[in-house]
Amino acid sequence: MTKVSIIGSGFSSLSAACYLAKDGYEVSVFEKNNSIGGRARQIKKEGFTFDIGPSWYWMPDIFEKFFNDFGKSTKDYYELDKLSPAYKIFFSDDEITIGDTMDKICDEFERIESGSSKPLRKFISQAQENYDIAINKIVLKPGLSPLELVTKDTITRIDQFFKTISSQVRKNFKNPKLISTLEFPVLFLGAKPSKTPSFYSFMNFADFGLGTWHPKGGMYEVIKAMGDLAESLGVTIHTNSAVNEINVLEGKTTGIVVNGKTIKSDYVLSGADYCHSETLLKPQFRQYSEAYWEKKTFAPSSLLFYVGFDKKLNNVEHHNLFFDTDFEAHAEDIYDNPKWPEEPLFYVNFPSITDTRMAPKNCETGFFLIPIAPNLEDTEQLRQQYFDIIIERFERKTAQKVVDNIIFKESFCVKDFKKEYNSYKGNAYGMANTLMQTAFLRPNLKSKKVKNLYFTGQLTVPGPGVPPSLISGKLAADLIKKHQSN
């Protein structure tokens, strides 16, 4: 049997493990932490359950397709709820609630700007066409050649790769609140909307067209499902198993060193952060220099708080965005002139509002996220200072006192991203999807210097986010299978 060693147990690694095991490979997964899931792990404390990373379950079709590839369905593993409303956005002078149907969303747009529902429907219809092309044709390509992007559909939309989502939104909408609402989905891709090609409007279809879902029990249910599926296919998963080295002999990998012990394998696939994975190789076998990574646009890092409240909260939904300060000023502090933001935008989720399993009775589980530039100074004092800023704003905007109801609070920031995941500069969600960091312009799935060495995950193809990570694992597994069959 052909042996494959996989580094890491995030979505991409688990996805690759399942596809390879199904095709008869002997697959072992090595994870440095004590539980699987990578950035999507979960903590349970004092009856509260926190997903410590992803919380937006978008593109349900991609999750379904993943399980269907193994003769299963998401329903075999977890129960999905379509959130209604999907989320709420707090602005300085108003609130926008995004419903679970296009009709409800159009009504809300009309309330803000009369006549805006017509361009919205047109915009979302074009976004849907882009979604179909992106999901069915582009993201399933391994990013090995620019020719992969040349199709009848992309050629007729070539202008959408050179215009930005920001200019397209502004062409159709004038109200700043609607502009921010429509620019929000591409923030998942890790760059400013003014640097993201308008073709990525397919994220708007994912948002308004496909809706926001919640797996009962939290996002970690998906990781558990993938872990169970992998094991049922014969994958062996080792936790507390840090990979210290990728071995190379005569230009070909021969395996890895785990906690000092050599594990021989025919192929090595790393789902750990790409830059870290290459440091496991001797310098002559690395494809990308420090200068290469330094020049790239990384997705933000985050300051996160996991907070348990001893009461139910008012005026909030499952997902809440606080866009009550200047979006542009905060984006500049992340991308143009990296520093701690003066007036941060932030995001909060309370999964216990729709899912009683997530908190003790009459309590609320809260997850607060401030996006920040990677590699900022990270001290306890700064973390507390920013918690005080956002909790005060939260209380003001939602008209309630909550600070005295906190019975549990933990934080996670740049230092933790580095320590827990070997993340480059403490990035939270990988390398951004800008025009110059799309498809074949991203770090390669296949090593150009070491035979039988492959990479997967949010720093490679197709990019950041849970659905892309599922696809990335499949692409890497397909390349290994193709290589072996040649």
Ligand SMILES: Cc1cc2nc3c(=O)[nH]c(=O)nc-3n(C[C@H](O)[C@H](O)[C@H](O)COP(=O)(O)OP(=O)(O)OC[C@H]3O[C@@H](n4cnc5c(N)ncnc54)[C@H](O)[C@@H]3O)c2cc1C
């Ligand atoms: C705070 C936050 C919020 C997010 N929100 C969303 C969201 O709402 N929706 C969404 O779709 N996406 C979201 N994302 C992005 C999404 O979580 C990621 O894109 C995805 O989980 C990345 O998976 P991965 O497999 O590429 O990497 P990871 O999950 O980082 O997995 C890599 C694994 O490799 C392990 N590893 C590293 N070095 C070694 C080593 N030497 N030996 C062994 N193991 C090693 C790490 O411990 C880790 O488990 C969010 C991310 C964060 C951090």
